[in-house]
Amino acid sequence: xxxxxxxxxxxxxxxxxxxxxxxxxxxxxxxxxxxxxxxxxxxxxxxxxxxxxxxxxxxxxxxxxxxxxxxxxxxxxxxxxxxxxxxxxxxxxxxxxxxxxxxxxxxxxxxxxxxxxxxxxxxxxxxxxxxxxxxxxxxxxxxxxxxxxxxxxxxxxxxxxxxxxxxxxxxxxxxxxxxxxxxxxxxxxxxxxxxxxxxxx
Amino acid sequence: xxxxxxxxxxxxxxxxxxxxxxxxxxxxxxxxxxxxxxxxxxxxxxxxxxxxxxxxxxxxxxxxxxxxxxxxxxxxxxxxxxxxxxxxxxxxxxxxxxxxxxxxxxxxxxxxxxxxxxxxxxxxxxxxxxxxxxxxxxxxxxxxxxxxxxxxxxxxxxxxxxxxxxxxxxxxxxxxxxxxxxxxxxxxxxxxxxxxxxxxxxxxxxxxxxxxxxxxxxxxxxxxxxxxxxxxxxxxxxxxxxxxxxxx
Numbered sequence: 001x002x003x004x005x006x007x008x009x010x011x012x013x014x015x016x017x018x019x020x021x022x023x024x025x026x027x028x029x030x031x032x033x034x035x036x037x038x039x040x041x042x043x044x045x046x047x048x049x050x051x052x053x054x055x056x057x058x059x060x061x062x063x064x065x066x067x068x069x070x071x072x073x074x075x076x077x078x079x080x081x082x083x084x085x086x087x088x089x090x091x092x093x094x095x096x097x098x099x100x101x102x103x104x105x106x107x108x109x110x111x112x113x114x115x116x117x118x119x120x121x122x123x124x125x126x127x128x129x130x131x132x133x134x135x136x137x138x139x140x141x142x143x144x145x146x147x148x149x150x151x152x153x154x155x156x157x158x159x160x161x162x163x164x165x166x167x168x169x170x171x172x173x174x175x176x177x178x179x180x181x182x183x184x185x186x187x188x189x190x191x192x193x194x195x196x197x198x199x200x201x
Numbered sequence: 202x203x204x205x206x207x208x209x210x211x212x213x214x215x216x217x218x219x220x221x222x223x224x225x226x227x228x229x230x231x232x233x234x235x236x237x238x239x240x241x242x243x244x245x246x247x248x249x250x251x252x253x254x255x256x257x258x259x260x261x262x263x264x265x266x267x268x269x270x271x272x273x274x275x276x277x278x279x280x281x282x283x284x285x286x287x288x289x290x291x292x293x294x295x296x297x298x299x300x301x302x303x304x305x306x307x308x309x310x311x312x313x314x315x316x317x318x319x320x321x322x323x324x325x326x327x328x329x330x331x332x333x334x335x336x337x338x339x340x341x342x343x344x345x346x347x348x349x350x351x352x353x354x355x356x357x358x359x360x361x362x363x364x365x366x367x368x369x370x371x372x373x374x375x376x377x378x379x380x381x382x383x384x385x386x387x388x389x390x391x392x393x394x395x396x397x398x399x400x401x402x403x404x405x406x407x408x409x410x411x412x413x414x415x416x417x418x419x420x421x422x423x424x425x426x427x428x429x430x431x432x433x434x435x436x437x438x439x440x441x442x443x444x445x446x447x448x449x
Contacts, residue, residue: 003251006258022249024259197247
């Protein structure tokens with residue numbers, strides 16, 4: 001339905017098909033968080049990889065930083081309808097994490113866990129093969145606290161609530177277990193190109 | 202809260218039934234729903250505008266009205282100078298226009314049911330909208346749960362829903378209103394003449410008869426961080442604090 005009198009800012013323009021439907025471009029980096037912003041110091045930071053309830057490997061900050069570092073420049077898309085192009089990240093790919101822990105594919109699903117109690121589910125297929133990382137740097141600098149520092153998950157091809165801030169663990173699960181927002185009305189997978197915003201979109 | 206088997210929220214066309222200027226920069230839009238729903242105070246809708254060339258702009262707006270069966274919801278929209286959707290509403294939209302929306306959406310920033318333990322609401326500017334829905338729902342249901350609202354605004358003229366908030370406080374011994382007016386002297390001794398800080402949050406917490414079990418904060422990210430840090434410093438549990446931050 002055409003809205004009477006609405007023409008838009010015309011800023012959509014031709015972005016070579018990089019803006020998913022219903023999204024608009026922003027230059028700044030909005031911060032959306034469901035509760036208080038946690039304060040986690042690198043010296044207290046730990047990252048745990050689990051298979052089901054069983055911890056397989058724990059890294060501290062120094063150990064994690066000694067893992068192979070990968071850079072990615074990606075477009076990101078928030079379900080609140082903003083998109084930001086060419087964001088530059090550095091961190092450890094999920095492939096490198098699993099390799100360091102000596103794990104292959106114990107199950108096909110993962111849950112990311114965070115210092116603030118947040119969680120989000122992502123199938124392994126959306127994390128492996130260089131698709132996702134635990135990011136430690138944004139635009140060449142340590143990740144700011146507001147954006148999830150010291151570390152956040154980065155799954156740039158899904159809506160950004162999947163890129164969990166203040167991440168402190170990944171857990172293999174037998175089934176696709178809904179996380180925080182997925183239990184509160186948001187889509188189980190969250191593909192921005194299919195506009196999977198809310199439950200059953 | 203889980204909606205595993207629920208159908209998707211579909212788009213519907215609503216009609217602007219009324220427009221009311223609330224402050225120099227905020228107008229209320231009363232939307233008559235084609236397919237009425239009853240929301241929970243704190244929820245939002247997504248609004249979608251479509252240009253003749255097919256370009257679509259979508260934004261989320263909190264519902265400011267109390268849940269009721271009227272089939273009309275109120276959105277309070279602030280005109281953002283560099284905005285795309287809010288200038289359309291302020292400069293072009295008129296009564297009778299049709300707008301597409303879907304909702305109600307959001308399963309986190311919700312007025313508790315039952316509402317028994319004290320509740321602290323903290324908002325800035327148009328961020329009072331979802332908090333107003335909560336205050337209105339509380340009043341409509343004659344709830345007496347001790348509730349305090351700390352509301353920050355640049356000037357007294359810019360306090361959204363000021364008259365209604367003042368009369369609610371006057372009529373209800375369990376509702377406390379504290380305004381933080383940042384650019385002029387407030388009129389009331391119970392208000393503050395500065396930006397929000399931890400001491401202010403602690404002072405408002407102390408006006409409640411018991412420790413708040415639920416805290417709802419709505420505003421910019423910077424505002425929300427000061428408000429939540431203040432609530433934590435006042436001894437409130439992190440898990441009891443919910444935030445809605447403006448973004449994008």
